[in-house]
Amino acid sequence: MTKINNDSLAVAALKDGTVIDRINPEVIFKVVDLLNIPNLKNSVTIGVNLDSKHMGKKGIIKVADMFFDEETLNRIALIAPQAKVNEIRNYNVTSKRHVSLPDDIIDIVRCNNPKCITNNEPMKTLFHVVDRNPVTLCCHYCEHKVDHNELTLK
Amino acid sequence: MSNKSLVSINDLSKEEILDLIEKASHFEQNPNRDILAGKVVATLFFEPSTRTRLSFETAVNRLGGRVIGFSDASTTSSSKGETLKDTIMMVSNYADLIVMRHHIEGAARYASEFAPVPIINAGDGANQHPSQTMLDLYSINKTQGTLYDLTITMVGDLKYGRTVHSLLMAMRHFRPRFNFVACNELQMPLEYKEFCQANGIEYHEYRDFSEEVINETDILYMTRVQRERFTDLLEYERVKNLYNLHNSMLDNSKPNLRVLHPLPRVNEISYDVDDNPKAYYIQQAKNGLYARQAIICRALGIDC
Ligand SMILES: Nc1ncnc2c1ncn2[C@@H]1O[C@H](COP(=O)(O)OP(=O)(O)O)[C@@H](O)[C@H]1O
Ligand SMILES: [Mg+2]
Ligand SMILES: [Zn+2]
Numbered sequence: 001m002t003k004i005n006n007d008s009l010a011v012a013a014l015k016d017g018t019v020i021d022r023i024n025p026e027v028i029f030k031v032v033d034l035l036n037i038p039n040l041k042n043s044v045t046i047g048v049n050l051d052s053k054h055m056g057k058k059g060i061i062k063v064a065d066m067f068f069d070e071e072t073l074n075r076i077a078l079i080a081p082q083a084k085v086n087e088i089r090n091y092n093v094t095s096k097r098h099v100s101l102p103d104d105i106i107d108i109v110r111c112n113n114p115k116c117i118t119n120n121e122p123m124k125t126l127f128h129v130v131d132r133n134p135v136t137l138c139c140h141y142c143e144h145k146v147d148h149n150e151l152t153l154k
Numbered sequence: 155m156s157n158k159s160l161v162s163i164n165d166l167s168k169e170e171i172l173d174l175i176e177k178a179s180h181f182e183q184n185p186n187r188d189i190l191a192g193k194v195v196a197t198l199f200f201e202p203s204t205r206t207r208l209s210f211e212t213a214v215n216r217l218g219g220r221v222i223g224f225s226d227a228s229t230t231s232s233s234k235g236e237t238l239k240d241t242i243m244m245v246s247n248y249a250d251l252i253v254m255r256h257h258i259e260g261a262a263r264y265a266s267e268f269a270p271v272p273i274i275n276a277g278d279g280a281n282q283h284p285s286q287t288m289l290d291l292y293s294i295n296k297t298q299g300t301l302y303d304l305t306i307t308m309v310g311d312l313k314y315g316r317t318v319h320s321l322l323m324a325m326r327h328f329r330p331r332f333n334f335v336a337c338n339e340l341q342m343p344l345e346y347k348e349f350c351q352a353n354g355i356e357y358h359e360y361r362d363f364s365e366e367v368i369n370e371t372d373i374l375y376m377t378r379v380q381r382e383r384f385t386d387l388l389e390y391e392r393v394k395n396l397y398n399l400h401n402s403m404l405d406n407s408k409p410n411l412r413v414l415h416p417l418p419r420v421n422e423i424s425y426d427v428d429d430n431p432k433a434y435y436i437q438q439a440k441n442g443l444y445a446r447q448a449i450i451c452r453a454l455g456i457d458c
Contacts, residue, residue, distance in 0.1 A: 113259060115257070115258055115259050115279050115280075116258070116259050116260050117238070117258050117259065117260035117261045117263070117264045118260065120238075120258050121237055121238050121239065121258075121264065122237065123239075123264065139260065140260075140263065141259070141260025141263050141264055142259035142260040142278075142279075142281055143162075143259075143260070143281055143282075144259075145345070
């Protein structure tokens with residue numbers, strides 16, 4: 001367990017909750033969206049353009065009193081593959097892990113093909129991950145490829 | 155749900171492809187058999203297509219089954235805003251099998267996930283058209299006596315032509331060698347060239363449709379170059395006649411060479427080729443009947 005180092009806490013300390021660290025600042029609001037943060041009751045602190053020794057500038061999201069399930073966290077890998085998830089309990093970092101992209105992405109991404117059935121019928125989208133670095137997805141239905149830089153969330 | 159659906163040629167294993175070819179050859183010997191007596195097949199053509207629909211309906215009729223359906227979506231409830239799911243579920247109440255063509259890509263895959271009866275994809279926009287690929291494979295096997303170790307030259311629109319993409323992928327089992335002949339704008343897309351590399355398939359690209367390439371070819375697969383595919387209309391005017399086949403170009407070709415085309419053709423094969431015994435495109439379309447009879451029986455689990 002890591003003891004908190006108050007010097008490194010650029011934003012408010014949490015007693016309990018989740019810190020999602022090392023988010024590319026350009027995609028931070030996409031991650032906020034993906035985690036449905038505007039609809040949470042919990043208090044949330046969002047930091048952008050913080051100095052990072054790993055990546056120059058970074059973004060960070062701290063959600064008090066909440067621990068996300070693995071599936072939800074792994075969705076983050078779609079847009080912020082280098083993100084790191086820290087769980088805080090009683091001011092201590094009790095677990096740290098990297099997000100990892102699942103093989104199938106269910107109902108998160110929109111297909112960019114306007115002629116795809118998923119854009120023409122009330123249904124879930126499904127993509128298969130065909131490449132991880134950088135991320136490339138293939139629509140299960142119309143078989144169009146979606147590149148990491150053209151990802152749009154549903 | 156119904157795993158006997160056929161949505162994409164890539165869903166079939168090599169063994170299943172060979173099995174379908176063998177079954178189709180039985181139907182070629184005897185296309186009129188009463189094995190679909192009591193069965194109702196729905197042909198739902200949300201997008202019109204005369205050729206494919208006639209071929210499927212003939213296949214059912216010659217096997218003693220009955221056909222219901224529509225050939226124009228403007229007369230159906232989908233034009234009133236009904237979902238595809240509702241239409242398919244409704245028709246599933248009446249039919250044992252659904253053959254569908256839709257301009258929306260992925261429509262057949264989606265239908266196959268919830269329909270209580272098997273689905274055969276008769277074309278979903280620019281995506282898949284597996285019965286076309288099966289009849290191409292059947293025609294290649296029949297004219298060459300094998301699917302293995304053939305040199306296949308694809309000519310014309312290699313960028314948008316879904317038939318060439320599906321055929322290329324289906325041939326991966328059979329050690330093919332490909333020549334891709336196309337103008338700059340209609341080259342074989344990178345993803346299919348990468349597919350060849352990943353599968354150890356040799357290919358060569360040409361801008362010129364030369365006799366040199368024709369003369370080493372076993373299967374000459376012609377496709378239509380359509381004006382609406384071009385972003386640069388000057389380029390279209392420059393190339394529109396460069397990928398046309400004339401009879402004299404076949405003078406020194408291999409005796410086993412056959413000319414295939416998914417039809418309809420416009421002027422990419424001149425009419426003087428029709429009487430050449432190497433012209434196979436009309437017979438190829440006829441083979442579609444047998445291939446579809448085999449596909450229908452597989453979908454219904456009928457041993458034939
Ligand atoms: N109690 C806490 N409340 C809020 N944030 C914390 C707390 N403890 C650690 N953090 C944050 O969690 C992240 C991971 O912390 P740490 O293990 O110290 O650093 P790193 O993983 O960058 O080496 C850092 O962004 C740190 O600021
Ligand atoms: Mg840090
Ligand atoms: Zn799609």
